[in-house]
Amino acid sequence: MYWEQEIETMPREKIVEMQLARLKESVKRASVSPFYAQQFKETGFDPNDIGSLEDIEHIPLTTKDDLREHWPYGFLATSRDELVRMHSSSGTTGRATVIFHTAHDIDEWANIATRSMYMTGMRRSDVFQNMMTYGLFTGGLGLHYGAERLGALTIPAGAGNSRRQIQLMRDFGTTFIHIIPSYALHLYTVFEELGMDPRKDTNLKAAFLGAEPHSERTRKRVEELYGIKAFNSYGLSEMNGPGIAFECPYQRGMHLWEDNYIVEIIDPHTGKPVPDGEEGELVLTTLLREGMPILRYRTKDITRIIPGPCECGRGHRRIERITGRTDDMLIIKGVNMYPIQIEKKLMEIPGVGTNYLILLEREGYNDHMTVKAEVEKEFFSGNLKQLETLRRRITEELKSEILITPRVELVEPGSLPTTEGKAVRVIDNRED
Ligand code: ADP
Ligand code: ZN
Numbered sequence: 001m002y003w004e005q006e007i008e009t010m011p012r013e014k015i016v017e018m019q020l021a022r023l024k025e026s027v028k029r030a031s032v033s034p035f036y037a038q039q040f041k042e043t044g045f046d047p048n049d050i051g052s053l054e055d056i057e058h059i060p061l062t063t064k065d066d067l068r069e070h071w072p073y074g075f076l077a078t079s080r081d082e083l084v085r086m087h088s089s090s091g092t093t094g095r096a097t098v099i100f101h102t103a104h105d106i107d108e109w110a111n112i113a114t115r116s117m118y119m120t121g122m123r124r125s126d127v128f129q130n131m132m133t134y135g136l137f138t139g140g141l142g143l144h145y146g147a148e149r150l151g152a153l154t155i156p157a158g159a160g161n162s163r164r165q166i167q168l169m170r171d172f173g174t175t176f177i178h179i180i181p182s183y184a185l186h187l188y189t190v191f192e193e194l195g196m197d198p199r200k201d202t203n204l205k206a207a208f209l210g211a212e213p214h215s216e217r218t219r220k221r222v223e224e225l226y227g228i229k230a231f232n233s234y235g236l237s238e239m240n241g242p243g244i245a246f247e248c249p250y251q252r253g254m255h256l257w258e259d260n261y262i263v264e265i266i267d268p269h270t271g272k273p274v275p276d277g278e279e280g281e282l283v284l285t286t287l288l289r290e291g292m293p294i295l296r297y298r299t300k301d302i303t304r305i306i307p308g309p310c311e312c313g314r315g316h317r318r319i320e321r322i323t324g325r326t327d328d329m330l331i332i333k334g335v336n337m338y339p340i341q342i343e344k345k346l347m348e349i350p351g352v353g354t355n356y357l358i359l360l361e362r363e364g365y366n367d368h369m370t371v372k373a374e375v376e377k378e379f380f381s382g383n384l385k386q387l388e389t390l391r392r393r394i395t396e397e398l399k400s401e402i403l404i405t406p407r408v409e410l411v412e413p414g415s416l417p418t419t420e421g422k423a424v425r426v427i428d429n430r431e432d
Contacts, residue, residue: 003115008316027047034076061296061297062296082291084106085100087138089237105288113142113147116146116257127173127203128178129168129169131177132178132180137237143243159183166190166202170201183423198225206229206230206231209231209232211235213338215321231251234246245319253306258317261285262285264284266281281326282302284296301322301325332404333367343356345401351390357373360428370407
């Protein structure tokens, strides 16, 4: 049941004790990097001031811009000779950041990746098909090393080439997949095109869904379409990549491995911690990183800590499914919303297909939002009345969720663009 029983089921006070000892070390390691050396000097923070975990609040927050401004080597805490691997973020919100790892860093990362996958029930006898991009993006190699360590036969399929993915699954009896949720939905339509049903024509048992925000409804869809369990997997390159927080079989939030990271949730406007259970921005501190320790990193991801213990017996606290990034919030006609709210509604409505796009335009002084959604083929044959009824229903449901009335355009399956990587859901043509 557990990959590392002692650490996974460690009582809270033991975890806290371990975190404090590791935090002191991590801060000391960080203090030799050019960035933190200067930051500590400027702010007067002394690494010896950490007496309890609460003292972490005295350390200034680190942002993505800090990483960008000190690109590429400003955060290094070891000599370059110690480094064995470089990764970079996807650059979803601007210039990508780069992260360097020592051999020990890769080893610790593989360990939490293994622990995460084992937790969901993956075993040596499983066949793991990794459909994430291999390369600078962390999705591919991140779980790859963990799966090999677990002992599963690992197929480094990489992203895209749907027909080949399906062929691999069938030829080698794939049981676990690692896949971007939007791609999982798209891949199902390729199964359909081939006249196949993944429930009958594959041996799939489970999927790890990660790399982009997705709603509970999307998870359920993937589970239903494929006849499998889908586990939410959270990660970001600055903190390693996948394996940081993962769902257990109870699927109620993701256990964040607190022997490797300190978790905080802050109010994104004030930077102050919010009470346990309240929503805010996730802030993480690496505890074991050697090459590039990062302290109090503002992930920009919105979540909350789920209070209370988990039935699985693990003492590492859980974070809620990510509801958005502080920087992908849309403001339309003065109303704030996250793209995921639209996704959640669309995926609840029967007849809606697997792909959608949000278009923002400015006409005169007015903002307009168009939601294009693929719907099932049947709606386009014969009587178009049904299509109009569905369009009205979608418009009403979206209006009730986001409080403005979008234009809704329904299109045939396969007509909206797809990507191999993270889905592009919003095209904003408004000028600043
Ligand atoms: P970028 O920040 O450029 O997208 P990364 O490739 O490092 O670069 O992606 C990390 C980000 O992806 C996270 O900060 C988060 O916004 C998103 N993400 C990763 N996994 C999940 C998940 N399971 N649910 C929601 N968002 C996720
Ligand atoms: Zn659990």
